[in-house]
Amino acid sequence: MRRALLIAVGVTVSLLACRTTQPPGTENAQPIEAPAQREEIQTVPAEPPGPATPITAPDAGTVPPS
Numbered sequence: 001m002r003r004a005l006l007i008a009v010g011v012t013v014s015l016l017a018c019r020t021t022q023p024p025g026t027e028n029a030q031p032i033e034a035p036a037q038r039e040e041i042q043t044v045p046a047e048p049p050g051p052a053t054p055i056t057a058p059d060a061g062t063v064p065p066s
Helices: 002-017
Strands: none
């Protein structure tokens, strides 16, 4: 009996939780921007960022080895 009650409560809660919160007519709304105003495609360079060689200068917060 408890199992049936828990399953019924779980199904009821899941049905109420999955309801949409959008107002009616939202699926028919028009986009704010025109498609021509979208952001241009940006490409990522293939080479990794940073210097080509290791940095040999001491860091501001580290003590050089003695």
